[in-house]
Amino acid sequence: MIKMKNLPEQFAHPYSFAPKFKKSAVYFSMEFAIDQALKTYSGGLGFLAGSHMRSAYQLKQNLVGIGILWKFGYYDQVRNTDNSMAVQFREKMYSFLQDTGVRFQINIQNRAVWVATYFLPSTTFGTVPMFFLTTDTDGNDNWARSLSYHLYDADASIKVAQCMILGIGGTTFLDKIGYEPDVYHFNEAHALSGAFHLYKKFGKVAEVKKHLVFTTHTPEEAGNEKHDINMLENMNFFAGVPMNEVRKISGITDNVFNHSLVALRLSRKANAVSKLHGDVSRKMWGDYTGICEITHVTNAQNNLYWADEVLEKARKKGDVKTITSRKKELKEVLFKTVADQAGKLFKPEVLTIIWARRFAAYKRPDLLTRDRERFDRLMKNTKYPIQFIWAGKPYPFDGGAINNFNQLYYLSHLYPNMAVLTGHELNLSKLIKDGSDVWLNTPIVTREASGTSGMTAAMNGSLNFSTFDGWVCEFATEQNSFVVPDAPHSPDWERDMVDISNMLDMLENKILPTYYDRPEDWQKMVLQSMNDVNAFFDADRMAAEYYEKVY
Known part of the structure; x- marks a missing residue:
């Protein structure tokens, strides 16, 4: 497949890129707060990502967003009869999203799962072009469909599967449309599985690092996502990369797979989200080997x-x-x-x-x-x-x-x-x-x-x-x-x-x-x-x- 420097015409940015923002980048995030009408966020991480997509549009940047289309959103916050808080899950429908027609399968837990993709044009809400992935599509059974139902599902294995949809699914989608950006930007470590897809694609860690950057939002080592490495292998989290290679390129020698740590080892550069957080992050990760430089870009809003x-x-x-x-x-x-x-x-x-x-x-x-x-x-x-x-x-x-x-x-x-x-x-x-x-x-x-x-x-x-x-x-x-x-x-x-x-x-x-x-x-x-x-x-x-x- 011939790789394109620009998005296919039907998904293209509606502007010429500003000279200093011509480098192509794709921003992967589990949540985006774009508009009240689009329930793909829970809180601050989504608000931040939404503002980023809006400002990138205003600055005419060569940036694209990739997220997940959550069928039930985060949840609707309502009240019980005694006015205590109640959690309501209600199906969300969006006529303003366009079906890209791009469908493909990824391997989750040794099962072929269909992923469909929807497009949010820049002119709808004033953002860069955005793509949303879903498994709630024809060809999937109830289990596979449910993977994209709830943002931050409480079941650990389903949440890992959701991360795989974002990471492996997002990078696979870009391959399917023939788009190879200069930069893959993972906002938090949720999309980390995509790094293993890139490793299979490029064949070298050095090539992965050349393209991958990572934003960390968690100021405590204990707060970063960890899973048993064997559980992840059983779920096909590593995109078919053999376990001996996974250990070699990730530096994980025991069975505790720390997602943020591995993201820091496979990225060219990482950033914290405030000056203080940068200091905390460099101190927090400073004793670990093989991590990339950690700078900081202080968060902001549009x-x-x-x-x-x-x-x-x-x-x-x-x-x-x-x-x-x-x-x-x-x-x-x-x-x-x-x-x-x-x-x-x-x-x-x-x-x-x-x-x-x-x-x-x-x-x-x-x-x-x-x-x-x-x-x-x-x-x-x-x-x-x-x-x-x-x-x-x-x-x-x-x-x-x-x-x-x-x-x-x-x-x-x-x-x-x-x-x-x-x-x-x-x-x-x-x-x-x-x-x-x-x-x-x-x-x-x-x-x-x-x-x-x-x-x-x-x-x-x-x-x-x-x-x-x-x-x-x-x-x-x-x-x-x-x-x-x-x-x-x-x-x-x-x-x-x-x-x-x-x-x-x-x-x-x-x-x-x-x-x-x-x-x-x-x-x-x-x-x-x-x-x-x-x-x-x-x-x-x-x-x-x-x-x-x-x-």
Whole structure:
């Protein structure tokens, strides 16, 4: 088959490539948050990937995205009759995706599985050309069809199979359409099986490394995916490469196959997703042999998609009066959703603090409520009134995270100024970024590789209130954010108590008095924050840096 330097005409980019972005690259990701109408994401990783695809389009880059078409998406977050959180899986249908007509089989668990491919044209949502793979297609039995049903399936073997669809399936698809890019970019190690397909194709590790780059998002070695190497071989994860060769090229001598470690060994270059995460990653992997260079490209979000047009125009003019009035309008829009979901009437003139992201233990969603006495006093303060909103999706099979979500909901019964919302997807995320005055971020320090929700909140005139972690370390100053001092890293209970005390102190003694007593100082901070976030944390900069530093 003759390899093409450009995509086949029917899938081609609708623009001539910018001179500095002509090198061809394909971006593999398990999730993409492109539009509310396309449910192929769970949280931050997808939001990031979606912004990347949009900025690459705006910059006229020679980039293509490959993901999986999840039949049931991540899940629909709804409520039971008692208002506790419920997980609903509902079939998703997309008439705007085009069947490419390209079908092929890959070997999963010694079974031939059909993979069909769908195309998202650039002009549909303003992204680079994108392809989505699915096994929910004719010729497959129920088991094979189910492999592309649920994003991050709870069954370990099915999740491995999903990674194979992305990796082996994605690289095979490119071969089928005769497209051989200069760069294969694996966003996280989910597509790693594709590296073994490339090894079979090129015949040499050096050739694989020449083409492969890797982005790691996990700041703890223990958090990286590991599986028994024999289980992976039985599933055909290694694309037919014999086990002795797998061990030789991966450097795995025991039976524990660490996906991120092998990705670092088979890539030409890797990147972390913030400056701090780069330092953590180089230290974390530094004792392992054979790994590639690890640089960093700090995450960012697409301003054109996320920033409110009125706020953005006012920011560019330095018009704080318009920013202030527009924020009240946007809060009123958000508060209609609060009234609809929670039956509570929030007031636009009241300081509104929002915590909204994936519910995970290290993000500590309930942190400020753990000192119940001080939290109660705060919520009932008539001099400095406050409103709190929580939103976010726990992993659908994580009972602890779901319980945490429900406990916050039950606590909200005590307060007319506290709400917990469901349905945290792109639309709701935009509403709450627009409508927040303060964006609360409470991760355990060094556990948040980057985080990006605070970026889009800042683009919309919300001030970050955070522990000193991830992207915040590169952004925050006393002029644009509220950041608490670093707490001792252990023991856990002491770290949490120090963070709770520091955050409540800052809220009571600095944030609330500034908002109510010194509105001009508040407005000055908001404008500074908006200018600072747009100076470096727009995804156009990130997409350009991938070409400059990684590709």
